[in-house]
Amino acid sequence: MTSTPQAVRRATPRKRRPATPAAPDPSAGLLPEAESVRLLNPDGSPLPARADYPEPPVEALREMYRRMVVGRRFDAQATALTKQGRLAVYPSSRGQEACQVGGVLALRDDDWVFPTYRESMALTARGIDPVEVLTLLRGDWHCGYDPTVVRTAPQCTPLATQCVHAAGLAYGESYQGRDTVAMVYIGDGATSEGDFHEGVNFAAVFKAPVVYFVQNNRYAISVPLSRQTAAPSLAYKGVGYGVPSEQVDGNDPVAVLAVLNRAVAHARAGKGPFLVEAHTYRMEPHTNADDQTRYRDADEVAAWRDRDPIARLESYLRARDVLDDAAVAEIAAQAEEYAAGLRERMNIQPTVDPLSLFDHVYAQPTPQLVEQREQVRAELAATQEGDA
C-alpha cells in the first residue's frame, strides 16, 4: 500500500502577524479638495450644507451682500474717475466682490490685512476712507491711510513681497502674546514670485497665523494661468510647505466666507498658516489702461457674467426671506450715496506741498536733504515772485 505523502502539520497553532498599519498619509489634511468648495449653485440655490465649512450666520451674509453692492458701485465710480482724469490709473476688481469683501469680513478689526493694488474695494469694505484708499492712484502721495490705525499695510505693488511681511508681522504679534491674524491678498500670477514661496515657507516654519488668500482671476495682465503653473491648482502649492490648503468657488460668496472663516480660525488657534485659492474672474481689463481684446475673447468674459457673485447671493438671501425689494433698493441707495460722496470729494483738487518731499525720508532729514529742501524753497519763492 502506497501512502500518499502528506505534509506534516505544525503542532503549535499558527500565529498571525498583525497587519502593518498603513503609514499615515503625510499630506492628509494639507491637500485641497479636488473640486472647489461650493455652497451655492450659480443660480443661488443652496447645495447641501457641510459640517467642515459651516455656513456663516445669515446676518453676516446680509452684511456681505451690502458691502459687495457698495463695493461694486465704488469700483465703477473709481473707473469713472480715471476717465475724468481724477485718478492716474485704476485696477478694477469687478467680478471679484465675493473675495474682496469676504477677505475682510472674516477678520477682526485688530487683525492685519496685506493688500495689493487690486484691493481698493476690499479696503473700502474694511471701512477705510475711500479717498484715503485712492490717494495712491490720485497721485498726491503713496499711501493715504495710516496703516497702524486701520491695521492694513500699504497696498503692495511689488508682487508677492507682502507675503513675507505678513509672516513677520503675524509671528511678531504672537511672539508678543497677541492673537492677531494676518490676511494676505495675492493674485494668481504673483504666486510664481519667489517671495510668495518664501513667505508661505516662513509662515509655516514659524507657525505664523497668516491666511494666504489667492484670488485666481485667471490672468496676470495678459498672461493666462497656464503660463504660471503646471500644478493641478494653485491650492496645491501649500502641501510642499506643510500648509493646509483649500480651493473655493470665488464667485460663491457663502463658500468664500465659510472657507475663510475656517482658515482664520485655524490660524488664530495657533496652528500656523492656511492657503486658500479662490477661483474667480476679473470682468474688467487689468486696469483702465489695458486692452483686453489682445488676450481674451468677449465670449469668455460674457460666460462669467452668468456667475455673478452679487446676483448669486441676492437670490439666495431672497429665497431665505432675509432680503426683499425694499432692502435691495435701500442698499442700492446707500451705494449711490457712497459713490456720490466719493465723486464730490474727489472733485476737489488735492493740495500738495513740494516741501513735504523732504519729510519722512528719514526720521530726521540728513544735512544734504536740509540743503536740498532749502534749494527747493528758494525755487518756489522765486516762482511765486515771478507769478506775482
Add this chain to the structure above:
Amino acid sequence: MATMTMAKALNAALADAMLDDERVVVFGEDVGQLGGVFRITDGLQARFGDKRCFDTPLAEAGIVGFAVGLAMSGLRPVVEMQFDAFAYPAFEQIASHVAKLRNRTRGALSVPMVIRVPYAGGIGGVEHHCDSSEAYYAHTPGLKVVTPATVADAYSLLREAIDDPDPVVFMEPKKLYFGSGEAELPARTEPFGRAVVRRSGRDATLIAYGPAVPVALEAAEAACEEGWDLEVVDIRTIVPFDDVTITESVRRTGRCVVVQEAQGFAGVGAEIAARVQERCFHALHAPVLRVSGLDIPYPAPMLEHTHLPSVDRVLDAVARLQWDDQPDPRWLTEGSAA
C-alpha cells in the same frame, strides 16, 4: 582699555543691545547654534534663548521681508546676510520696502532694523564672497549705510544702528574682523553723520571708509619718508554723510585722494570726489583723485591683490597731486599740450 578683535566687539554690541532692549531679535542663516560663519553672533542663542536669536530658512528676501513684518509689530530686528553677494536676493525687499515704508506712509509706519552685511575682500575668498556692495545701498534714499574701520567704532556704531529709528545697512569689512584694536566697552564714539580724522596732516587729505581706512593710514605713514604729511579721514557713516569734516580738511590741505576698495565707476568715492570738488574748488591745488578697485567683477583669490587698492597705488596718486604745480600729463590732450 582692552585689546580685542572687531568680531568680538560686534558680538558684544549685539549682546549688550539684547540685554538692554528686549525688543531686539537677531536672526539669519547659521546665526543660532553655530554663532554665524564669522562667529559674530557667537553665544547669543545660548544666552538669550532661541526666540531672541534664531536660524531661519535659507532665503534672504524672506529674512529681510520677515524683518519688515517684525518691525511692524514693534520688534527690533537685527538680521545677518551671510555674505555681501548673498544679500542680492533681498534687494527688492530692501529697496522697495525697507527703505521706503516711512516715506510711503508719511511717517506713520517705520521699520527700524539693522541689516548686517559682511563685505569686501582681501581674505582670499572665492567669487560671490568678496563684493563691495555699499554703493547699491548708499544710492537708495531711506537707508542709512554705516561701515566701521576700528574696533571701538564697530561696537559703538552697531549699538547706534540698533537704536536708530531708521533702517541701517551695517557693512562689516570682513578683512578687519580678526584684526585687534583697543577699546573700552561699552565704547561710545562719534555719532552717525560724523567723519573722523584718524591722522592729522598738512599736505593732502586721504578720504577712506571701511576696509580702505587701514590702507590709507599705512600709506600716510609711508608717505612721511617721501616728505608728505598726509591727513586721513575715515567716513564711517556713508549715509548720513559728513560734508563738514572733509570740507574743512581739504580746504586746509588743498589736495585730496579718495580711497575705496570697491570698483570705482559710479561708486561712493565718485560721490565723495564730486562733493569735495564742489565745496573746495578754490582751495584745491590739484584735481581730486580716486584710488579704487578695478572696474571688474571681483577677481579670483590669486589675482585679488592686483585689484585691491594698495599702499603703492595710493602713493602714486599722491605723487600725481601736482606738487610742482605741473598738471598731470595724462590729462593733457595733444592740443592743449602743444
